[in-house]
Structure formats: C-alpha cells, structure tokens
Amino acid sequence: MRAWTRLLRAHAAATRLLNAELQAKHGLSVNDYEALYLLSQSEGGRLKRIDLARRLALTPSGVTRLLEGLEEGGLVERTSCPSDRRVAYAELTKDGAAKLEAASCGHVGSIRELFEEHFADDEIDELAELLARFPGVAGTDDSCPAA
Amino acid sequence: MRAWTRLLRAHAAATRLLNAELQAKHGLSVNDYEALYLLSQSEGGRLKRIDLARRLALTPSGVTRLLEGLEEGGLVERTSCPSDRRVAYAELTKDGAAKLEAASCGHVGSIRELFEEHFADDEIDELAELLARFPGVAGTDDSCPAA
DNA sequence: TGTGTATTATTGAGAACGCAAATGAGTGTA
DNA sequence: TACACTCATTTGCGTTCTCAATAATACACA
Numbered sequence: 368m369r370a371w372t373r374l375l376r377a378h379a380a381a382t383r384l385l386n387a388e389l390q391a392k393h394g395l396s397v398n399d400y401e402a403l404y405l406l407s408q409s410e411g412g413r414l415k416r417i418d419l420a421r422r423l424a425l426t427p428s429g430v431t432r433l434l435e436g437l438e439e440g441g442l443v444e445r446t447s448c449p450s451d452r453r454v455a456y457a458e459l460t461k462d463g464a465a466k467l468e469a470a471s472c473g474h475v476g477s478i479r480e481l482f483e484e485h486f487a488d489d490e491i492d493e494l495a496e497l498l499a500r501f502p503g504v505a506g507t508d509d510s511c512p513a514a
Numbered sequence: 515m516r517a518w519t520r521l522l523r524a525h526a527a528a529t530r531l532l533n534a535e536l537q538a539k540h541g542l543s544v545n546d547y548e549a550l551y552l553l554s555q556s557e558g559g560r561l562k563r564i565d566l567a568r569r570l571a572l573t574p575s576g577v578t579r580l581l582e583g584l585e586e587g588g589l590v591e592r593t594s595c596p597s598d599r600r601v602a603y604a605e606l607t608k609d610g611a612a613k614l615e616a617a618s619c620g621h622v623g624s625i626r627e628l629f630e631e632h633f634a635d636d637e638i639d640e641l642a643e644l645l646a647r648f649p650g651v652a653g654t655d656d657s658c659p660a661a
Numbered sequence: 662t663g664t665g666t667a668t669t670a671t672t673g674a675g676a677a678c679g680c681a682a683a684t685g686a687g688t689g690t691a
Numbered sequence: 692t693a694c695a696c697t698c699a700t701t702t703g704c705g706t707t708c709t710c711a712a713t714a715a716t717a718c719a720c721a
Contacts, residue, residue, distance in 0.1 A: 370638050370639075370641045371625050372548065373646055376651045377521065378521060380571050381518075381648060383571075383678095398708095416669075416670065417668085426709060426710080427671085428670085428672080430670090433708090452715080454669060454716095455669080478518050490644060493640070494521075495516045498520035499520055501527055504520050543677080545677085563699075564699060573679060573680080575680080579678070580677085580678090583676095598686080599686060
C-alpha cells in the first residue's frame with residue numbers, strides 16, 4: 368500500500384516539476400518530448416500510431432490528440448502505409464528533430480539532477496529494474512520495434 | 515533516463531487499471547479514495563484543505579475541485595476553523611466513512627494483487643523505500659499531521 | 662465470393678488538473 | 692492605526708487525457 372501511494376505521489380511531484388520546466392523552455396509537454404524521442408529512436412524516424420500509444424502508455428485516442436498538437440507545430444508528419452491502409456505513421460520532421468535536439472540537453476539534465484540528488488547510481492538502476500516489472504512497461508524504452 | 519520513463523509508464527498503466535476498477539465498482543476515482551483514506555486516518559476525520567493538497571501531491575485548486583465532488587456526494591463536509599478563518603477543514607461524514615469502508619476491501623485487494631503478481635514482498639518494500647526519496651513523498655502516507 | 666471478426670484510427674463528450682489572478686484573513690512593523 | 696506581506700482558498704480558462712461510439716480496412720473461413 369505504501370508502495371502504491373508513493374508511486375502516485377512521486378509521479379505527480381516529478382511530472383509537475385519537469386513538465387513546467389519543459390513547457391517554459393521549449394513549449395513541450397513531457398509526453399510531447401517522449402513521443403519525439405521515441406520517433407527519433409525508431410527506424411526511419413517513424414512509428415505506427417498504435418505502437419506509439421503502447422510505448423507511451425496512452426490510449427489510441429490520446430495519441431491522436433497528442434499528435435494533433437505536434438503536427439500543427441510541424442514537428443511530426445502523418446504518413447500512410449501502402450501495405451495496410453488502416454495504419455498511419457507518425458514521422459519525425461526536420462523541425463521535429465531539431466526541436467528534440469534543442470530540448471534534450473536541458474531536459475535530460477533536469478532528469479539527471481532530480482534523480483542524482485536523491486539516489487545513488489545503483490539505486491537508480493534498481494528502481495528502473497523494479498518499475499519494469501509493471502505490466503506493459505518492460506521493453507518500451509529502447510528502439511526495439513515492439514513486435 | 516530509463517528509470518524516469520518507466521516511472522511514467524508504470525504510473526500510467528497502473529493508474530488506468532485501478533481507476534477503471536474503482537470507478538466501475540464504487541464510482542470513485544483513485545484520488546477520491548486517497549482523500550477519503552487520508553481523512554479517515556487523521557485526528558477527528560478532518561484535515562485542512564492545504565494539508566490534504568500536500569499529502570495528495572495536488573495543488574490547492576486541485577483539492578477544491580476534488581472536494582467539490584465529494585461534498586456533492588455527501589462524503590465529506592466543509593468545516594471552518596475558529597482560530598483562523600482562512601482555513602477550511604474537510605471532514606469525513608458518516609456516509610463517507612461507510613463508502614470508504616465499502617470500497618477499501620476490493621481496492622486494497624486489487625492493489626495487493628497487482629503488486630504481488632509482479633514482486634516479492636521484500637521488493638515491494640524496496641520500491642516503497644526508493645520512491646520515498648522523491649521530494650515531498652516521504653511521510654505523506656501515514657496519519658502524522660505533517661507539521 | 663460473402664460474411665463475421667479483429668484491428669487501426671478518429672471523434673464527441675466529459676473528467677481531472679494546473680496556472681494565474683482575485684479574495685479575504687492573519688501577522689509584523691512603524 | 693496604517694501599511695505591507697504572507698497565507699488559504701476559490702474561480703476562470705486552457706490543456707491533456709479517457710471512454711464510448713464510429714468508420715474503414717484487413718483477414719479468415721465457408
């Protein structure tokens with residue numbers, strides 16, 4: 368029980384902090400950033416919308432809304448798939464890659480700072496390992512295509 | 515970095531699951547439940563709104579909105595403080611205590627299930643200990659008045 | 662081929678929450 | 692007393708997300 372309530376609090380506090388900073392400096396939300404990052408790590412800089420949803424732990428409709436904003440800003444482009452006309456790809460644009468580049472240094476720094484202020488290096492690994500146990504979390508953070 | 519993104523995913527996935535269940539069975543959100551629980555554990559079944567905000571990792575305005583719903587449902591009552599007329603207490607009503615009682619068994623069970631399915635007991639403790647390091651998380655989950 | 666089912670994506674409606682601004686109340690200082 | 696400052700709370704507004712319903716496509720099988 369303590370573990371659960373603390374997960375709630377830790378997420379709320381950390382998210383609010385990082386969101387505010389990212390928003391102020393670059394006009395991006397944390398999820399905007401994560402989406403751009405995932406695209407940048409994927410082959411061809413693009414990902415099926417549904418895969419993006421799974422990796423971000425959002426619903427498909429959440430992804431539609433998220434990408435709406437990014438497309439409007441010209442950071443992401445909609446591409447269609449010739450072999451399956453149901454799927455739409457989200458593809459990183461040049462502007463999107465540049466935006467990610469510009470934001471990443473500061474953002475990664477803030478995250479490092481937040482964690483290293485309170486944890487030793489091996490504790491961070493431990494935390495990551497434990498969190499990966501939750502359903503749907505494992506294997507969502509690297510560039511593997513998530514078959 | 516992995517630790518951070520996994521914290522995001524784990525929270526999103528777990529919250530969505532437990533929220534849906536709690537909502538379907540009792541018409542409460544996770545934060546509704548947490549608020550009722552915190553009140554039930556506090557002296558006199560009441561808490562200053564601002565303390566509730568801190569313990570839930572919400573902003574004061576978030577608490578106002580949350581309590582709006584609970585007051586409408588008769589689960590919580592607004593009480594004033596004689597010694598400082600700025601503060602308003604949120605006080606658990608009989609109905610609120612009953613509602614909490616009714617929901618707690620199933621909800622706690624779901625949480626246990628979710629965690630015990632993926633973790634050993636000592637790993638849960640470890641996770642709780644690590645999460646407590648985040649700023650503002652420590653000491654928010656028991657009944658201490660959070661001076 | 663025709664039909665039923667699963668999958669991908671979008672839309673409408675609504676919930677939850679944050680920020681900024683405003684209000685009213687306490688506190689300290691001259 | 693008068694003034695500035697801080698604190699608890701609420702309100703308006705915008706953002707982000709979910710759920711349920713819908714549409715279009717793919718696929719499996721008789």
